[in-house]
Amino acid sequence: MSDWAWRILWMAILGGGLVGMAGLLLVIGAGSVRELRLTLEELRHGTGDDDAGDEAGAGDEIRPSE
Amino acid sequence: MGLFHTEFGTVDWIIVAVYLAGSIGIGVWANRYVGGLSDYLVAGRTLRIRLALATMTGTELGLVTVMYVAQLGYTKQFASLYLAVIEVFGLAVIGVTGLVVYRLRQEAVLTVPEYYQRRYTQRVRVVGAVMMVLAGVLNMGVFLKAGSLFLVGVTGLQDPLALKLIMSGLLLMVLFYTVLGGMVSVVITDLIQFLVLGVGSLIVSYYVLSELGGIGGLWELSASTYVNPLLIDNPVTEAKADGVGPWMLTAQWLTLSIAVMLWPATVSRTLAVKTPTVARRLYLFSTIPFLARRTLPALWGIGAFAFFALHTDLGSEFQQSIDSKQLSTLSAMPLYLAKIIPSGLLGLVTAAMLAAFMSTHDSYLLCWSGVVAQDIVAPLCGGLSDRHRVLVTRISIVVIGAFLLFWGLWYEVGQELWDYLAITGTVYLSGALPVIVGGLYWRRASSAGALAALVCGVMGVCGLTQVIDAINSVFFPDPEGFQVFPALMMLLTMVTPTLVFIPVSLLFPDRRRQDQSPDTEPVS
Numbered sequence: 001m002s003d004w005a006w007r008i009l010w011m012a013i014l015g016g017g018l019v020g021m022a023g024l025l026l027v028i029g030a031g032s033v034r035e036l037r038l039t040l041e042e043l044r045h046g047t048g049d050d051d052a053g054d055e056a057g058a059g060d061e062i063r064p065s066e
Numbered sequence: 067m068g069l070f071h072t073e074f075g076t077v078d079w080i081i082v083a084v085y086l087a088g089s090i091g092i093g094v095w096a097n098r099y100v101g102g103l104s105d106y107l108v109a110g111r112t113l114r115i116r117l118a119l120a121t122m123t124g125t126e127l128g129l130v131t132v133m134y135v136a137q138l139g140y141t142k143q144f145a146s147l148y149l150a151v152i153e154v155f156g157l158a159v160i161g162v163t164g165l166v167v168y169r170l171r172q173e174a175v176l177t178v179p180e181y182y183q184r185r186y187t188q189r190v191r192v193v194g195a196v197m198m199v200l201a202g203v204l205n206m207g208v209f210l211k212a213g214s215l216f217l218v219g220v221t222g223l224q225d226p227l228a229l230k231l232i233m234s235g236l237l238l239m240v241l242f243y244t245v246l247g248g249m250v251s252v253v254i255t256d257l258i259q260f261l262v263l264g265v266g267s268l269i270v271s272y273y274v275l276s277e278l279g280g281i282g283g284l285w286e287l288s289a290s291t292y293v294n295p296l297l298i299d300n301p302v303t304e305a306k307a308d309g310v311g312p313w314m315l316t317a318q319w320l321t322l323s324i325a326v327m328l329w330p331a332t333v334s335r336t337l338a339v340k341t342p343t344v345a346r347r348l349y350l351f352s353t354i355p356f357l358a359r360r361t362l363p364a365l366w367g368i369g370a371f372a373f374f375a376l377h378t379d380l381g382s383e384f385q386q387s388i389d390s391k392q393l394s395t396l397s398a399m400p401l402y403l404a405k406i407i408p409s410g411l412l413g414l415v416t417a418a419m420l421a422a423f424m425s426t427h428d429s430y431l432l433c434w435s436g437v438v439a440q441d442i443v444a445p446l447c448g449g450l451s452d453r454h455r456v457l458v459t460r461i462s463i464v465v466i467g468a469f470l471l472f473w474g475l476w477y478e479v480g481q482e483l484w485d486y487l488a489i490t491g492t493v494y495l496s497g498a499l500p501v502i503v504g505g506l507y508w509r510r511a512s513s514a515g516a517l518a519a520l521v522c523g524v525m526g527v528c529g530l531t532q533v534i535d536a537i538n539s540v541f542f543p544d545p546e547g548f549q550v551f552p553a554l555m556m557l558l559t560m561v562t563p564t565l566v567f568i569p570v571s572l573l574f575p576d577r578r579r580q581d582q583s584p585d586t587e588p589v590s
Binding site for chain 2: 001003006010014020022023025028031033035036038039
């Protein structure tokens with residue numbers, strides 16, 4: 001692999017890191033605050049720790065619109 | 067402009083103080099949500115994907131990570147990014163296949179050693195827990211020093227006493243809210259820390275890129291720096307064997323691939339999510355924050371390299387400080403940021419980095435202390451009530467915190483920080499690999515094999531520079547002949563426990579599976 005190919009690869013990786021962090025803040029930021037509220041509610045009512053299978057319900061899918 | 071010139075001013079101190087006070091307040095407030103042991107250690111397993119991802123990022127993008135990745139960026143420039151490729155590839159494979167983590171979460175245990183008991187015996191659990199805590203606490207021992215070097219560089223604060231007091235104060239704050247609120251306060255503070263850290267890291271990256279002349283400048287810089295990690299000699303320094311090379315690349319590939327799957331602090335977040343499917347998805351989505359944690363600080367390190375190369379007076383002053391052992395290459399990035407980021411924003415960035423410092427410390431402290439209480443003290447005492455387990459966890463947090471303070475103040479890291487972390491990590495990882503993977507996927511894996519593999523993990527300390535120097539001086543004194551080197555020791559340590567585990571398991575099989583045995587400390 002030539003130096004030129006390495007340089008392309010590293011630029012792509014660096015770009016991916018920058019875009020990834022920005023995207024993560026946008027997608028995860030707001031949704032995670034809502035999920036924190038749900039978690040605290042469940043802890044308050046003692047409804048956590050219920051290995052109820054894989055269909056965990058609301059909050060499991062990531063949707064940017066949320 | 068001197069080497070320690072900084073834009074950090076009063077307003078920055080105020081920003082940092084307000085942020086830290088807020089973190090403590092939230093940590094104390096979280097205590098009201100802790101009802102029992104499960105709440106305390108895994109937040110009642112109530113975490114959904116976004117929250118788990120945010121807190122995992124908060125934990126794994128710690129200040130120590132920022133420091134060692136930036137150090138690698140400074141010393142090995144673009145070639146250092148090979149670690150990002152390895153880590154992201156490993157996470158993606160686990161995320162797609164669910165390898166190990168899916169089955170581990172299905173076991174519904176609170177800690178990894180608890181799985182050891184479920185699959186093997188109580189003795190395996192205790193030995194595995196001791197190895198895990200030994201590796202974890204040694205690993206964590208340099209976090210405080212890395213944090214203090216960042217603060218010195220950014221704030222220009224050079225009084226060693228003041229610095230030690232600040233770092234001790236930070237550690238005490240983390241201890242305080244972690245002891246009180248356990249995983250609940252860790253999750254809440256980690257979420258805030260993730261948001262502050264995310265914004266802070268983007269601000270820093272913007273300034274670094276601007277300083278380098280944008281993407282075009284970065285591309286031009288890559289032409290005159292170290293880009294090919296397969297070369298063992300770094301073309302920039304022209305020193306012999308100063309680069310990465312095939313041996314180190316293989317050792318790091320092996321270590322890092324196993325670490326992303328089995329590192330206890332990461333696994334503890336996996337065990338805290340709501341379902342096995344969420345655990346698998348968490349790994350898939352984690353590729354993004356893990357890519358960010360391996361690239362953004364590397365960019366800052368590369369920026370520091372270019373800055374000191376361009377400003378030759380500062381560069382030579384910095385190099386003299388390194389040669390006289392006053393500073394190390396770890397300080398390059400914070401000294402650089404102190405000069406390019408304006409006051410006000412520098413306070414926000416410092417708060418973000420202290421957030422990174424605290425979010426890693428709280429999760430790690432809780433993880434290791436949970437293991438001490440759950441997997442060492444409770445089994446040895448023949449079982450403890452939930453109340454006593456929480457108490458032992460809290461005491462362990464304080465004891466480990468005291469050790470970190472002591473170790474962080476006197477231990478001198480003899481190699482690059484990442485190499486130290488990888489080497490101490492192998493003490494746990496090398497033994498855990500066959501024991502966990504074998505336990506989950508190989509019916510003939512036995513307790514004798516597991517114990518032998520776990521104990522073999524102690525070999526990991528042989529990778530430390532001080533031990534390698536001792537081995538070479540005794541067994542290989544000729545510097546021109548064969549000598550042991552860190553990558554070789556890392557590979558040997560990683561492979562040996564697995565090579566021991568297989569034959570010992572075959573020679574000494576278990577009479578019956580542990581999950582059929584009723585006479586031991588109950589799991590969970």
